[in-house]
Amino acid sequence: xxxxxxxxxxxxxxxxLSIGIALSSVTTFLILSFILSTxxxxxxxxxxxxxxxxxxxxxxxxFSLYGNLKYxxxxxxxxxxxxxxxxxxxxxxxxTGTFDSLNPYVLRGLSPWKDAPGLYVYxxxxxxxxxxxxxxxxxxxxxxxQSAYGLIAERLxxxxxxxxxxxxxxxxxxxxxxxxxxxxxxxxxxxxxKEHGHPSYAIPLHSVDRAEIITPQRVKxxxxxxxxxxxxxxxxxxxxxxxxxxxxxxxxxSGLTPLLGNGPYRVKSAQPGRQLILERVxxxxxxxxxxxxxxxxFDEVTIDFYRDSLVAFEAFxxxxxxxxxxxxxxxxxxxxxxxxxxxxxxxLLFDFEWSNRTLFNNAYQRSNTFFPNSPFAATxxxxxxxxxxxxxxxxxxxxxxxxxxxxLPVTDGSGRLRQQRHKALxxxxxxxxxxxxxxxxxQQSGEPFRFELVNQKASSLERVILPFKKNLELIGIDMNVxxxxxxQYKERLDKFDFDMxxxxxxxxxxxGDLPYLYFxxxxxxxxxxxxxxxxxxxxxxxxxxxxxxxxxxxxxxxSMQALDRVLLWEHYTIPHWxxxxxxxxxxxxxxxxxxxxxxxxGTQTWWREASRPARPTTGKR
Numbered sequence: 001x002x003x004x005x006x007x008x009x010x011x012x013x014x015x016x017l018s019i020g021i022a023l024s025s026v027t028t029f030l031i032l033s034f035i036l037s038t039x040x041x042x043x044x045x046x047x048x049x050x051x052x053x054x055x056x057x058x059x060x061x062x063f064s065l066y067g068n069l070k071y072x073x074x075x076x077x078x079x080x081x082x083x084x085x086x087x088x089x090x091x092x093x094x095x096t097g098t099f100d101s102l103n104p105y106v107l108r109g110l111s112p113w114k115d116a117p118g119l120y121v122y123x124x125x126x127x128x129x130x131x132x133x134x135x136x137x138x139x140x141x142x143x144x145x146q147s148a149y150g151l152i153a154e155r156l157x158x159x160x161x162x163x164x165x166x167x168x169x170x171x172x173x174x175x176x177x178x179x180x181x182x183x184x185x186x187x188x189x190x191x192x193x194k195e196h197g198h199p200s201y202a203i204p205l206h207s208v209d210r211a212e213i214i215t216p217q218r219v220k221x222x223x224x225x226x227x228x229x230x231x232x233x234x235x236x237x238x239x240x241x242x243x244x245x246x247x248x249x250x251x252x253x254s255g256l257t258p259l260l261g262n263g264p265y266r267v268k269s270a271q272p273g274r275q276l277i278l279e280r281v282x283x284x285x286x287x288x289x290x291x292x293x294x295x296x297x298f299d300e301v302t303i304d305f306y307r308d309s310l311v312a313f314e315a316f317x318x319x320x321x322x323x324x325x326x327x328x329x330x331x332x333x334x335x336x337x338x339x340x341x342x343x344x345x346x347x348l349l350f351d352f353e354w355s356n357r358t359l360f361n362n363a364y365q366r367s368n369t370f371f372p373n374s375p376f377a378a379t380x381x382x383x384x385x386x387x388x389x390x391x392x393x394x395x396x397x398x399x400x401x402x403x404x405x406x407x408l409p410v411t412d413g414s415g416r417l418r419q420q421r422h423k424a425l426x427x428x429x430x431x432x433x434x435x436x437x438x439x440x441x442x443q444q445s446g447e448p449f450r451f452e453l454v455n456q457k458a459s460s461l462e463r464v465i466l467p468f469k470k471n472l473e474l475i476g477i478d479m480n481v482x483x484x485x486x487x488q489y490k491e492r493l494d495k496f497d498f499d500m501x502x503x504x505x506x507x508x509x510x511x512g513d514l515p516y517l518y519f520x521x522x523x524x525x526x527x528x529x530x531x532x533x534x535x536x537x538x539x540x541x542x543x544x545x546x547x548x549x550x551x552x553x554x555x556x557x558x559s560m561q562a563l564d565r566v567l568l569w570e571h572y573t574i575p576h577w578x579x580x581x582x583x584x585x586x587x588x589x590x591x592x593x594x595x596x597x598x599x600x601x602g603t604q605t606w607w608r609e610a611s612r613p614a615r616p617t618t619g620k621r
Contacts (some may be wrong), residue, residue: 032124034305055159062149063132063156063232066553070144080142080597081294081605087280089608090322091298091590094312095119095305097456097486098273101254105239106530107198109254110490112276112303113138114198119326123604124278127261131167131186132156132236133291141400142597142605145509146553148236149291152181152262156232163226165235169217174285175242175262183219186241187211190221190235196251199528204234204513222448230512230548264296276303294593297607301435309460316585323603336451337499340398341431343571345424349471350574355464364577368408370567372578376560378568380405385558386565389546393539398569406568407596408575421475428475440476450478451499454492457483461502479523494528504530511556515563533573539566 012390061073077083095116101109104125113125127137134141134148141147150156153167157258173181190211193201207228212220223231236567245260258267264287268279278301286292304321306312316324352366369377382390382402400406409420425435432443440449453465462481469479479500484492490499505518517523519540523531543563550556567573590606597605 006492029163030477044465049198055161057157057159059155059157061155062147063158063229063236064144065135065146065229065233065520066551066556069147069149071149075290077290077293078142080593080595080602082591082607083293083592085294085297085591085593085605085607087297087607088299089297089610090300090302091124091235091323091603091606092302092304092606093119093122093124093323094316094321094531095303096275096307096309096312097127098305098307099270100256100272100487101595102256102258102267102270103251103254105193105201105259106195106240106252107494108252109484111254112305115490116303116305119268121325121601121603122323123600124265124296126263127171127258127265127267128239128241128263129181129286130237131169133232135233136237136239140600142602151289151291152285153236154241156236158232159228162218162223162228162232163230164222166214166218166220167236169219170283170286171217173262175245175260176266176281177242177245177260179242179244181240181262182216183213184216185240185243186219186238188246189238189241192241192246192248194563196248199526200517200530201238203237203517203523203526207231208235212473228323228549229333229551233512238292242430244301245504252537263290265301268300274305275299276305278303289496295604297605309458318585322587322589325582325601336449340571341427344434345427345431346472347571347574348409348424348427348476349417350576351411351413351415351417351420351470351471352577353411354415355467356577357413358415359463360577364579366408367575367578368406368568369575370564370573371560373580375557376564378406378561378564382562382565383558385555386562389543389559389562390539390565393435393542393566396537397539397566401565401569406565417471421471425475435476437479438476439478444531448478449476450480452480452482452497453500454482455502456487456489457485493532496525496527496532496534501532505530505532511547511560515547515560518544519563519567520544535567535570535572537566537570587620 003336031565060069062071071078095112097110097116099110099112099115103110104111104113112119113127119125120137129152130136130139131151131153133139133151134144135146139151150170152169152173154170155168156165157168158165158459163294167186169181169183169186171180174179190205194205194208195202207223207225208231209222209224214220220234225231240262242260242262247519256270256272260272262285264281264284265278266281270276278387279325280296280299284296287296302321304315306315313324315321337346356362365372369379371377378386381404384409387402388399394402411420425535428440433440433449434443435441436446441447442449455461455465465481469481472479492500493503517530519531519533519535521536521541523529524536527554540563543559543566547556547559547563550559568575584601589609591609592602593605596602
């Protein structure tokens with residue numbers, strides 16, 4: 001994949017082969033471990049039946065995946081927000097691509113919040129509040145990414161075995177039409193998203209067996225398994241939708257009529273493919289809640305859509321929008337890529353050192369991992385805990401997975417890949433391919449080695465793709481580059497109708513279901529799923545399931561590193577590059593808190609300084 005700050009770049013295979021993007025310093029997958037002393041193994045509810053026992057019930061204002069909460073129950077504001085920040089003014093942002101729907105919760109249609117790359121980074125995508133705030137994609141904590149605090153819910157209660165969780169709702173919580181948010185809306189949202197929602201919403205909620213309305217302000221979720229701490233964060237991150245304002249049979253239809261919201265902003269106007277304007281809800285029910293003090297300060301947020309990132313940057317320099325964030329990513333499919341040797345051979349023909357020197361002025365570092373610049377990157381040889389995790393799969397793993405450190409080939413940057421070509425051809429020969437009339441063909445069938453890379457027209461990656469295409473041609477491989485518009489691109493990815501493609505896979509520091517959604521075999525054939533590479537690997541399956549049940553950060557780290565090793569040695573991707581900061585340019589007319597968040601960009605904490613002259617500013621975050 002290709003990307004910047006929050007993302008690293010690499011190529012996956014869609015067995016299908018894909019090029020994917022993993023987050024760098026602040027966002028990346030977490031990994032699981034097999035340290036039984038710190039692991040709570042999942043036990044089905046049925047196993048617990050028949051034994052009556054009393055459990056301690058914990059009641060709290062928040063929930064932490066690992067360790068203790070940072071903020072006490074009487075906290076006044078987030079450390080990285082200025083509670084005295086003035087309200088007012090307009091923030092103008094840029095997005096790439098297009099949109100034709102304002103419903104981000106369903107598979108159909110292109111939604112700004114779901115399909116505009118990187119738009120979520122700015123922190124203004126929360127049109128619907130959640131029970132807890134801190135671990136959802138639209139409301140990620142800036143200084144404590146594995147914890148969440150009560151938003152719609154004032155408090156939560158749960159037993160030692162985590163078989164259920166109960167939320168007490170704030171009586172002041174309201175939708176934008178003034179209708180109170182009740183337990184009925186919570187149960188309705190669960191049912192609606194499980195049955196009709198996009199897979200990214202529906203699949204995590206499958207861990208919920210049922211929900212029960214206790215009172216209008218109290219709701220209880222029962223889980224299918226016990227001992228799963230992430231299950232509480234999953235339901236806590238579920239957007240709460242209005243039962244009184246949504247027709248279930250119309251929900252999956254994409255359209256430009258926004259759903260009734262309950263968050264800090266609402267849609268003011270939308271011009272498909274051109275512009276989206278959000279307006280601050282001045283009587284927002286949670287405007288004075290400690291979690292929101294100093295956040296969401298702009299009266300309007302205008303998002304202009306550009307199909308070309310270079311054109312967009314020229315518009316930024318002309319003052320047509322306020323903040324410019326650089327970032328970019330890749331992926332593939334086809335029977336050719338079922339063979340690990342073929343995937344490795346293709347990867348040898350990507351010359352990172354030449355691209356970095358010639359195209360990027362040596363601005364990037366090579367990603368020798370799915371999780372660069374994070375504690376979850378596998379380095380050196382596996383430790384004892386990782387070997388224990390991987391040993392049961394030794395017979396199916398690549399030979400060096402348990403014994404060697406993974407390393408990508410390093411070229412001299414000259415563009416001459418003689419050694420890489422020789423090694424690639426040797427691998428391809430062992431996989432049954434030979435050169436015939438300057439073309440690589442199957443020795444058995446004579447079929448030429450030919451595949452297609454699908455990319456969006458608005459992408460700026462052609463200067464990277466075309467040298468890669470040329471290197472493949474030198475060993476007789478024909479890679480056709482097809483450029484499609486955003487609607488076609490989404491449709492083809494949803495149906496896995498591609499050989500190779502370019503795509504961003506966003507991450508966060510609370511692992512939860514993300515590794516499962518990206519890599520588990522259950523997701524390989526689900527339309528719209530994020531397992532774009534079509535990975536079906538028992539070791540990957542076991543690791544991604546286990547990560548959801550761990551309660552020790554050290555165990556998670558070992559497990560994620562074990563997962564990283566399997567993914568790397570299987571050559572599902574061609575890792576590209578990353579940088580460990582945001583490259584940000586903005587017009588210097590905004591105030592910012594003195595303390596900056598560690599894990600988010602923090603734009604939602606800025607405010608307009610009326611007395612400050614506007615001039616362009618650049619920086620790293």
